[in-house]
Amino acid sequence: MSEHTPIGLGHEARTITALTHSGNFHADETLGYVVLHYALAPMGDLRARILDGASDDCLKFQRSRDPAHIHSADIAFDVGGIYDPSNGRYDHHMKNKPLREDGTPYSAAGLLWKDYGKAAVRNLVRTQVDDETINAIWLSIDKSLIVPIDMDDNGIAKMGKLSLADIVSACSPPWDTAELHGPEEAKRRETLGFANAATAVASHLVNTVDRVRASLKATDRVLAAYKQAEDKRILLMDTGMPTEKVIFEHDLPVVYVVSPTGSGQWNVKAVPPERGAFGQRVSLPEAWAGLDTQALATASGVPDAVFAHPARFICGAASKDGALMMAKRALEIDAVLQK
Template sequence: MTENAAKRLKTSDSGAVAIGTHNGHFHADEALAVHMLRQLPAYASASLVRTRDPALLATCHTVVDVGGEYDASQNRYDHHQRTFTTTFPGRPTKLSSAGLVYLHFGRAIVAQHLKESEDSEVVGVVWRKFYESFIEALDAHDNGISSYDPDAIAAAGIEKRFSQGGFGLGAVVGRLNHNWNDVLPSDPVEAQAAEDARFELASRRIGEEFDRDLAYYTTAWLPARAIVQAAYAKRFEFDPEGRVMVFEGLSVPWKDHLYTLEEEQKTEDQKKVLYVLYPEKPTPGAKWRIQAVPVSKDSFQSRKALPEPWRGARDAALDEITGVPGGVFVHASGFIGGNATFEGAKAMAEKACSF
């Protein structure tokens, strides 16, 4: 359990705070670490010192990603030491400076967004979820940890089908460094100022992504939690095996919450949700969707896609194939379909479960 950030932070009477990090080529982890700190009142007006000079770093209130020291009591957050092995609770990935700052200050940042105590349950829920969904990727990127075991990939003979453009979170920052052949000011002071300006831009840029994602998890993902819990609890009303879950108002972000509920309740595979039904709009007479549950959050593979004969069919042709009136469409991949009414969507789900 990390110490409450408000209790640990101490600033001088003048209120002047400086954050130190290294100069030279910058990376996503320290750019985000600086942004996160500046979300807190104690750091809101903090100046930035980019240097590798130990004497200058010693004058900084907080130092990230440089200095060879991890000591939260002294606000030193480097991860490059040979002996450094710290990870986020329950996760295997070694932390970067971003992960270290989030470990110690993330609860305070989340609490500000939710207007809750740092120790509240909901703050803890979002704090852990946001680490896994956003921060951990940066920790892995900075520490050279691949998403998949490279040896296992090579042994399986799996080759990448296409380039993703190299546009991950790390690239958001990396692309803002000077190119090797850029013309830089000849004066060292001016050159450093130009580099610092690029770093500040990079910190704001990845900070925008951080702020946007955190806003989603606090204002959309978290409120959806109770709605998914209620729908999950009622699923046996729609299918005796609990394989159909229904949102009776409007669909909410449900995948994360569904997988968590199934894991927490140790749901047997044959009773896991296969299809989710929801209206297209929260208005009377709205059409309904039937969506197959993917095998994982980001997978294009469904636990049980809608039947192959239905795929690509629409309207009357779909009615004839399914034997259910009111059909609108079924996607060519079978991951989603539609019907004019709830009763029609439910009938499609019943037939798909037993197909």
């Protein structure tokens, strides 16, 4: 929690100028700009500010290494050699760089997320949520997205191929652009590349905020369903939603998840031995593998059985009662085999 009011989040009735460096760009400062956009002026034109300096709202954006421009900006990030958030300075390239409590050095994106992230999240969440939920979304994204960018930008651990950092880098023009097209065209393409990168990062952040919000909602639903379950090995969900994350984070002994599909069918999905792994804690019966409709109904004893995957991790029935019966029968068959 900031001990100061970040610039632009008070009651300033003026346009705030934010600045980062020109030249090569990375996920760090690209995300930093996107965070400021959603925190301070979410209804503005994110691309227009970059491409032509348009600012019809309370945020103006510049990319420059000119000391005079850096000095005059209200917020300067990833450039300037100063970390002084009370005065809008968010660089991290100094010898005594700002560190997280665990010693991980911040990137500029991390420093801006610390001060402006919750405001950005609040403007991005489209449904009514309380401050506790805003904080939970902010913290989840800090851990899953911001910390990896901090580590990548500070040379601790690369985010890897097809990561957000890699997508941003792919927006940069090739090294020989000036050689082939001249310095002015190279500068234009660099600016366009930053705008494209910011657009991609903005889309990712918008989707991530909404997915984290939904994930927190799913956690409450899954835990409530587990509490009501007669057999704690079978989790019955009345709506399809992600359950694996909650099962492993809360160490639930769930073996099968029963839930509806969009087509009205009900599925039984086996929980893997570890989160994200292949295999199952308890595989579906071998005698069901690859069967469907009447053949599966005969083998399982469930009249409305629809299918059983050959890999024995999922099966389904036409009704909730049928799917529950399949889950119970599968556990009974496994118990016999274990004896």
